[in-house]
Amino acid sequence: MRSSNGQRGLTPKLSIDPNVFTLERERVFASHWQLIGFENSIVEQGQFFRSSFNGSEVVCIRDKRDRVRVFQNVCRHRGTLLCEEASGCFKTAMTCKYHGWKYGFDGSLVSAPNMLDTAEFEKEKYGLHEIRCATWQGLIFCNASNTAKDLSTFLAPLDSVATRYRLKELQIASTIHYDIDANWKLLFQNFNECYHCPSVHPQLTPLTNYRDAENDFESGPILGGPMKIREGAETISHDGRLCGTISSGLNDLDQNAARYYTIFPSWFLSLFPDYVMIHQLSPVAFNKTRIRCDFLFNPITVNSKDFDSSKVSQFWDETNRQDWEMCERVQIGLTTPDFEPSPYSNLESLLVAFDDYYKSHISEK
Numbered sequence: 001m002r003s004s005n006g007q008r009g010l011t012p013k014l015s016i017d018p019n020v021f022t023l024e025r026e027r028v029f030a031s032h033w034q035l036i037g038f039e040n041s042i043v044e045q046g047q048f049f050r051s052s053f054n055g056s057e058v059v060c061i062r063d064k065r066d067r068v069r070v071f072q073n074v075c076r077h078r079g080t081l082l083c084e085e086a087s088g089c090f091k092t093a094m095t096c097k098y099h100g101w102k103y104g105f106d107g108s109l110v111s112a113p114n115m116l117d118t119a120e121f122e123k124e125k126y127g128l129h130e131i132r133c134a135t136w137q138g139l140i141f142c143n144a145s146n147t148a149k150d151l152s153t154f155l156a157p158l159d160s161v162a163t164r165y166r167l168k169e170l171q172i173a174s175t176i177h178y179d180i181d182a183n184w185k186l187l188f189q190n191f192n193e194c195y196h197c198p199s200v201h202p203q204l205t206p207l208t209n210y211r212d213a214e215n216d217f218e219s220g221p222i223l224g225g226p227m228k229i230r231e232g233a234e235t236i237s238h239d240g241r242l243c244g245t246i247s248s249g250l251n252d253l254d255q256n257a258a259r260y261y262t263i264f265p266s267w268f269l270s271l272f273p274d275y276v277m278i279h280q281l282s283p284v285a286f287n288k289t290r291i292r293c294d295f296l297f298n299p300i301t302v303n304s305k306d307f308d309s310s311k312v313s314q315f316w317d318e319t320n321r322q323d324w325e326m327c328e329r330v331q332i333g334l335t336t337p338d339f340e341p342s343p344y345s346n347l348e349s350l351l352v353a354f355d356d357y358y359k360s361h362i363s364e365k
């Protein structure tokens, strides 16, 4: 087991100061790839979903050449929110409801009623603002920096695991949304340790031993690894029984373990023998984080007659809420004047790694 070397937690100010959150937008979020959604939510040309990226509204759409495109979800005329629905499919163009400007699926402004005689107006200059995006294993990511390394390079350490679990082929069976009154870093820190599992998640005790975690990655932006499932249980669910079929391609350990990874700064990837859970984090303020949690299964499972994803989604909904409650309590506790965190336990070694990586970005360069 890796040691925490007695390192202490981050200074509370970093989680309770709105100015730090503003700084994080520039120094932390802008330079990293952030998960915004799933490719199989937009299969048809013109199909779209709304998401948020770096505090802004964005719309992700499949264009007429089948490419995934992401634009600011704001009309170039007077700034109206363009798409109101969470998802849908445009037939021919994205139309602003206010004055009827129409944008193609490639973001170009295709018509603007009564604007032709307007001085200084050139239609070509008023297409939607595009955001750099890329896909990996069926997931869609955005990046606000033109200099960040390619997504494929950034996520290469997870290629093998994503291939074995056939991430790209999986289908979303259910989704849960949460609004949490806690700083995004507290959620990352919580997910990176199971020290709290016996006291916070008694339902996990029959399924995994909280001291049995191993780390595939113990420094840098990707952290985590496998935790063996106890003998007698098959997966992580209420009764320990499988909810879906086991995908071919999994190795022995994959078939008998839960794998938990956090990917800085916007998502958690949890892999089980028969399903995958993805948490997508959108920090909205220094003390507020929105989370979308998806449960993905292989197509054979999703199309089978008796399939019921609530067997695992309800289990995790309960577990998630237990976690969020603790993070919200920490958020309140950190405002206590003069509070200083104690040294981390050795079971919190990944928090040391998370804090170090975070500090290397937030500190003045």
Ligand code: FES
Binding pocket: 075, 076, 077, 078, 079, 080, 096, 097, 098, 099, 100, 101
């Ligand atoms: S604000 Fe969109 S058309 Fe006027």
Ligand SMILES: [Fe+2]
Binding pocket: 190, 196, 197, 200, 201, 319, 323
């Ligand atoms: Fe937890």
